[in-house]
Amino acid sequence: MLSHCFLLLLLSLSSLTGPSLTLPFEQRGFWDFNIDGDGGGLMTTMMRDEEEGSAVEEMPPPEVSICPFGCHCQLHVVQCSDLGLAEVPANIPTDTKLLDLQNNRISELRENDFKGLTNLYALVLVNNQISKVHPRTFAPLRHLQKLYFSRNLLTTVPKNLPPSLVELRIHDNHIKKVAEGTFESMGSLNCIEMGGNPLQNSGFEPGAFKGLKVSYLRISEAKLTGVPKDLPESIHELHLDHNQIQAIELEDLSRYKQLYRLGLGYNKIRMIENGSLSYVPKLRELHLENNLLSRVPKGLPEMKYLQVVYLHSNNISRVGIDDFCPRGFGMKRTFYNGISLFANPVKYWEVQPATFRCVTDRMAIQLGNYKK
Ligand SMILES: *[C@@H]1O[C@H](CO)[C@@H](O)[C@H](O)[C@H]1NC(C)=O
Ligand SMILES: *[C@@H]1O[C@H](CO)[C@@H](O)[C@H](O)[C@H]1NC(C)=O
16 A cells, blocks of 8 residues: 555655756756865866856855765755665755755764754655664754654654654664654654654553654554553544454554544454454444454444445454444445455355445455455
């Protein structure tokens, strides 16, 4: 599934680079020509020549911005990926909006690595070897909205992240702990992707998410044995697939009343306590595929907005006529448009057609016991 965060990045990248398509061609390389590495030398000589010429008024003031060696700098985007860099390069232009450092060998973020980059909007550090982050390294980044920190060697979520952050992707690190107050004063943060970390339920200190209003949270491919109790109440979308959750108990979801999408596939869920789904009345999508359920969970007919339920690859041996749809009319506001039940022991010819009376059409039901 394409992640919501990922789409945001695509959109924002295209809005950053989009205008380049409409602007007239600009000769930039000329000004970047730089013979002794400090922006002096030949370039200064050329500028002096220009000043003495007659066309001085027509020339825009030359931008004396230096592009770090090997990187490409264009229209506020500084591209330094795949260069084997062992550290963040110096001399990054201060008007940079997007800094791409992915696929390098950076092992540490030092205090002054991002000095002066107050205009930075997106920072891409994906696929490095970062295990150490100086507590003040992010302090200059007052306008940073997107931080992509996935595939590094972090063991904890760094403290002092920029309060302006909207999106944090920090999946596939070695994070075992999220300390209390990690996200303090980060009221703009909307989206956290932190899957692929060896996080257990005990790894979240009480108050770890305090102050957050995120709507999207993904902690998939971790070591959770239950739904974490202390996540932000504001979440609309929670992805906990590929964990080791064994049961959903009555109060587990009671905090997350705004949820409209819940991913619990690829766990070890045998039991969903009757009544637990009544706490998430706005749910539209429920993913429970590849678990150990032996029955359709209770409470689905009461969920007015539920449209998609994945129950394939479980141990469901019986489907009752009222498992999905309410009796009578008018209770369900939206009909289902996706129910999957294949790869269960239930004999599909024994399931009564009326079981799916509140489904938009037959094509929306995947029932046959074929294997994937
Ligand atoms: C589930 O709980 C509801 C009330 O919350 C109750 O009416 C219903 O009988 C229960 N179903 C089962 C199978 O326990
Ligand atoms: C599947 O359910 C049956 C009872 O319907 C039970 O005997 C069996 O152990 C279950 N399988 C697993 C893997 O839990």
